[in-house]
Amino acid sequence: MTKEKIGFIGTGVMGQSMAGHLIDAGYEVLVYTRTKTRAQALLEKGAKWKETVREVAEQSDVIITMVGYPHDVKEIYLGKDGIIHNAKKGCYTIDMTTSSPILAREIYQAAKEKHIHALDAPVSGGDIGAQKATLAIMVGGDSEAFSAVTPILEKMGTNIVLQGSAGAGQHTKMCNQIAIASNMMGVCEAILYAEKAGLDPNTVLKSIETGAAGSWSLSNLAPRMIKGDFEPGFYIKHFLKDMKIAIESAEEMELYTPGLKLAKSLYEQLEKQGDDNKGTQALYTLLKQHALTV
Structure with missing residues (x-):
């Protein structure tokens, strides 16, 4: 055509x-x-x-x-x-x-x-x-x-x-979102760990993004976290919508998804704070708040 x-x-x-x-x-x-x-x-x-x-x-x-x-x-x-x-x-x-x-x-x-x-x-x-x-x-x-x-x-x-x-595209996207959900938690924790250890997180990224830890989120969203840029490339409110669909579909198939459910609970905390129009990388801010209070 x-x-x-x-x-x-x-x-x-x-x-x-x-x-x-x-x-x-x-x-x-x-x-x-x-x-x-x-x-x-x-x-x-x-x-x-x-x-x-x-x-x-x-x-x-x-x-x-x-x-x-x-x-x-x-x-x-x-x-x-x-x-x-x-x-x-x-x-x-x-x-x-x-x-x-x-x-x-x-x-x-x-x-x-x-x-x-x-x-x-x-x-x-x-x-x-x-x-x-x-x-x-x-x-x-x-x-x-x-x-x-x-x-x-x-x-x-x-x-x-x-x-x-029909529907296979959406099921595949749910696989994508499930993988991202747990990965985003790991990316945020890695950057926070680097900062707490007194390392330059940008230099840390140079070492880890091309190794076994490499991911799209690590290469594209971690730099935004480091800069304090939490503008949406993908809205938290839309990611929450996706995770809800994924959980409903997984439960229909009797599939256990603990990482997905944990990620959803964390993003729901951001939603309660009024941050649902920020980008998904704003999870970094939530984990940093917890780090300062424990």
Whole structure:
């Protein structure tokens, strides 16, 4: 597929960069987000503003969504004025929100009845990956639909894998978030330990990030912790949403996830402090508070 008209719904921290890459690639991009000012940079690049989800659905060949929560996804896709009831026959929809695997399958079935191709395709890589178009994209759905939209996905990411049928992309993202949850605790503790031991944490990073301890969070978020930069590349409130979905899915499969539950409890403390709009690296501040009181 080449140069289809693409609808993009949700232009937040990551969505804005992702939609921008599509414009740069020469696609006509129609955008809608609840707060128009958040789409202003895209409009200045040539995106066309639409007043409603319905307008985007009616006028697009491919529709990409990148919103906050499963309830947003459900409303956008399954509501009366949503995508499924108003998209053109043969349209491709790609939900890149981290959402519920069960909801992804529900959307797939509803879309199939309307002769619409639905994929769930959550991403990993944060604001940096979105800016650099190096996102990991985990896809669930039919192989034919995946092949058709791969050229579009390649404008936003570099590691693009069809994981299985509808919902498989979301399940894979849960694996990703489970791994990050425990890793973030370790990264924060390592930086705090370095500081307490009187070491230069930046120098410590040079030694450990390329060894067995290496991870994306260590290389990309630890430097932000050290600088005192807790602005969101990925919001705590969204990470909490993801962890809740992961725990619900794990319990449904009778899987024990102690690391995930501990991480969630710590992030809930940050939420209670009013820090849910900070980046996930702000866990460092919570652990540092505890270090000062024990």
